[in-house]
Every structure is written in C-alpha cells, then in structure tokens.
Amino acid sequence: MSVSTVGSSRLYPADLDRFLRGAALLGSGGGGEAALFGARLVDQLPSDGLELVSMAEAVAAGLGTVAAVGMIGATSVLTEKLPNGNEIAGSVVAAERWCGRRIDAVMPVEAAGVNAILPVLTAAQLGLPLVDADFTGRALPRFDQLSLVVARPQLLRSATLAQPGGQLLVLDKCSPAELERAVRAYVGHSGGWAGATFGPFPLGELAGAACEGTLARALALGGWLTAEALERLDELAGAVLARGRVIEVVRSQGQQFTRSSFAVAAADGALLRIEAENEYVAAIRDGLPVATSPELICVLDRRTAEPIAVERLRFGDDVQVVALTGPPWWRAEARRLAAVGPRAFGVDLDPVLLSQPGRERDAVDPVASTGERR
Structure with missing residues (x-):
C-alpha cells in the first residue's frame, strides 16, 4: 500500500471534539457512541492532520481503488466485547490479499456515529488517503439502504470481516441480500459485531452512487452545536x-x-x-x-x-x-x-422534508454539505 498526498482538506487532532459531536448528530439517535473510539483516535491521528480527499480529487490523482470500511452489528456490545482497535485495518489488509489488488484509499460505509470515526482511525493506521464520501450520508440500519445498493447493486459483491481475536471471514461473489444475510448470521453468532471492509471498488465507478462530503459536514455540524x-x-x-x-x-x-x-x-x-x-x-x-x-x-x-x-x-x-x-x-x-x-x-407516513414546497416555512440548514435550497 502506498501513501498519496492528493487533497487539501485535513482533519486535525484539535478538530476531534467537534467531529465527534457532528458524527453523533448524523447518527440521528443511532450509529453508536462515537466517543468510544475518540481516545484511540487522538493517539493515532498525525499532528499534521489526516487528509480528506474528495472523489473527484482521488480520481484525478490516479487512485484506482477504494475500500469502504466500518463496523457491522450492535454498537451496544462494544463495551462487552472490547475491540483491540486493529480489526478494520486487518480486514483491509485481508481484502487486499484476497482480491490480489492494491487498495489505494479508504472511505466510510456510513459516516455517522462510531462508523464515522473508524475509517479515520483506519486511514491513519494504514497511511492511506481518506475519501470524503460514504454510502448513507447519515446512520441507516440495512444494506438495502446503502446508496451503492440503490444505484449500482452489482458493485457490492464482497465483504471481509475481522474479529478482535484475529479471526477473518471473506465473503465473495454474493448479491447484496446474500451478503447481508451472511454478515448478520456471522456477527450474530460471534459476539455481536465485527470490523468490516467492503470491496475494493473502482473509484471511477462510484460517481453518482455515493453521498459526498459527509465527513466535512460532520465537522461543520459539530462546530455549530454548542450549549x-x-x-x-x-x-x-x-x-x-x-x-x-x-x-x-x-x-x-x-x-x-x-x-x-x-x-x-x-x-x-x-x-x-x-x-x-x-x-x-x-x-x-x-x-x-x-x-x-x-x-x-x-x-x-x-x-x-x-x-x-x-x-x-x-x-x-x-x-x-x-x-x-x-x-x-x-x-x-x-x-x-x-x-x-x-x-x-414500517411507519405509515409520506416523507416530510424540511424544504418541501408548500410548507408554511422553508427551514434551511446553513451547514448542509451542498447548501441546497428549494
């Protein structure tokens, strides 16, 4: 694996408190306690920061593949089945070994709660660029709620899972539904959670199938949220x-x-x-x-x-x-x-969006990553 300096945005140790707050907001009540890995991240994050690379920057710099990383399972059991902090980095190395291709960068599967923190930790451990994009844009619970599955399900074919004890499981040539069944069965019988690497994916094929700028939004939201x-x-x-x-x-x-x-x-x-x-x-x-x-x-x-x-x-x-x-x-x-x-x-309501036309007041979130107005 190699390090490529391709981006100008960086996450610094001084940013971690607001990053954790923003990750919690993006959890919308879920996603697990982001602060669980905060102390470990303080020790791992370089003093000069970690680069956040947009998808366009990554493609322009010639980075060919990206792995989407995070944890799968119940975040509530993290305090019972303690992580060693190296599970996801281990799953990235194993995925690279299995597919026989170098992984050039990592990105979050879900940039919210705990799963916003773990990719940062993994990128720092492996010395890889961190792509500022994910497949949810907030916390969501199911594989069929990944933007990649909605837009290009044929790309999600494999997963590599790692346990704190060093056990590894590689799943390949699966449909997204088969992958979810196998992954949930595995974590359900092995302590409740696992570190996971999905892919690697060709970076150029993810355009339009990922939520971009979610990590930057976490930083912005966390900086805004104070008592x-x-x-x-x-x-x-x-x-x-x-x-x-x-x-x-x-x-x-x-x-x-x-x-x-x-x-x-x-x-x-x-x-x-x-x-x-x-x-x-x-x-x-x-x-x-x-x-x-x-x-x-x-x-x-x-x-x-x-x-x-x-x-x-x-x-x-x-x-x-x-x-x-x-x-x-x-x-x-x-x-x-x-x-x-x-x-x-399972809630029998039509979606209600804050900027939905016809509402009495169009509410605007000033730190939305795209500044979208309707």
Whole structure:
C-alpha cells in the first residue's frame, strides 16, 4: 500500500471534539457512541492532520481503488466485547490479499456515529488517503439502504470481516441480500459485531452512487452545536420541533430491530411524538407529521446540547428536538427517497422534508454539505 498526498482538506487532532459531536448528530439517535473510539483516535491521528480527499480529487490523482470500511452489528456490545482497535485495518489488509489488488484509499460505509470515526482511525493506521464520501450520508440500519445498493447493486459483491481475536471471514461473489444475510448470521453468532471492509471498488465507478462530503459536514455540524447555541437553534437548525420533557416511552421488539415511541410535552403546550427504530424516524406534532427520515431528527439534552441516542432516551429527560436537512443524495429522486422514507421503517407516513414546497416555512440548514435550497 502506498501513501498519496492528493487533497487539501485535513482533519486535525484539535478538530476531534467537534467531529465527534457532528458524527453523533448524523447518527440521528443511532450509529453508536462515537466517543468510544475518540481516545484511540487522538493517539493515532498525525499532528499534521489526516487528509480528506474528495472523489473527484482521488480520481484525478490516479487512485484506482477504494475500500469502504466500518463496523457491522450492535454498537451496544462494544463495551462487552472490547475491540483491540486493529480489526478494520486487518480486514483491509485481508481484502487486499484476497482480491490480489492494491487498495489505494479508504472511505466510510456510513459516516455517522462510531462508523464515522473508524475509517479515520483506519486511514491513519494504514497511511492511506481518506475519501470524503460514504454510502448513507447519515446512520441507516440495512444494506438495502446503502446508496451503492440503490444505484449500482452489482458493485457490492464482497465483504471481509475481522474479529478482535484475529479471526477473518471473506465473503465473495454474493448479491447484496446474500451478503447481508451472511454478515448478520456471522456477527450474530460471534459476539455481536465485527470490523468490516467492503470491496475494493473502482473509484471511477462510484460517481453518482455515493453521498459526498459527509465527513466535512460532520465537522461543520459539530462546530455549530454548542450549549450556547440552544437558544438560537431556530435560526441555525433546520427546525426546532419541541422543547420540553419526555412523558412517555414505549419499546417493543419489531421483526428485526427494537421499535420505540416517545412523547414529549413541549413547553408551548404541544405534544410531539417521535417514532424510532435504531434511529429517530418520524416526528409528529399535535397529530401533524413535521419531519421524517431521511431528514435528521435529533434529540438533544437541553442543558448540555449533547445528542441523546434512541436507546438512552428516558422518561423525564429535559430535551430539545431538532430536525436538520437530510443527505441530498436521498432527497434527489423519489426512488431513492422511498428506500429511506418512513415506510421503509414500517411507519405509515409520506416523507416530510424540511424544504418541501408548500410548507408554511422553508427551514434551511446553513451547514448542509451542498447548501441546497428549494
């Protein structure tokens, strides 16, 4: 493997706190605790930073292949089945050995929560450029919700999984559905999670099949989110949906994931209901849907502005619920939107986008990666 300096954007050690906050926001209540790997990243990130390379820069520089990396499984078991920190780097090396091709760069599978941190760690460990693109643009739970699978499913054919004990599993020549079944069966019987490398993919074939700029957006969002910003979220965020206390929490086991429903009694007298699976999926205010996936519905601690995960939200929590514009890739076409809209999670609602024409107020997220306005 070789190092190529091809990009001008860099992630510095001083950026890590805001990067972790932004990664949590992109999790929309899911994605796992990004801070779990924060300490390890501080030790691994070079003092002069790590380059973030756009897809166009990578192709122009002649980088031929990229591996998409992250963890697969339940992030909640990371504190029980402890990682050694080298699982994903090991899976990249094994994938390279299996396919007989050099991997020129890495990118996140999902640049949100824990999976935003792990590719940065892997790029630093292997001395590879980090491509600022991913296949989700936010946290999403299923393989059929990867932009690559929606746009070019024939490219997703292989995965290399690694366990903390050094065990490796290579899956090849699979359809995306076969790959997901095999991967979930493996992690379900081997402790609940694994480091994963998908591909490698020809970089030139990913154009139009990936969400670009997600890591840069995490940095921007994290720099914006502070406790001092809570009182001006109306002007900074896509929309403030409610400020108040959680008065009801209902959890039940769904077909694949735990389903949750929360009620927030807003200070202005409104009732906000939030439907969730691994992530917050829909927000309904006084019976009217006001935001749904793929928009980012985020529940923040009202005192600290820290994002609260779905699994950690409790009765009595004093919260502020905000919505940010979702990844432009999913919003661009009806077919894409259907793959990640509320019905894809079993919630019988049409998608509600913050900038949807005809709404009383077109809310704008000033740090959206594309600055999209409608």
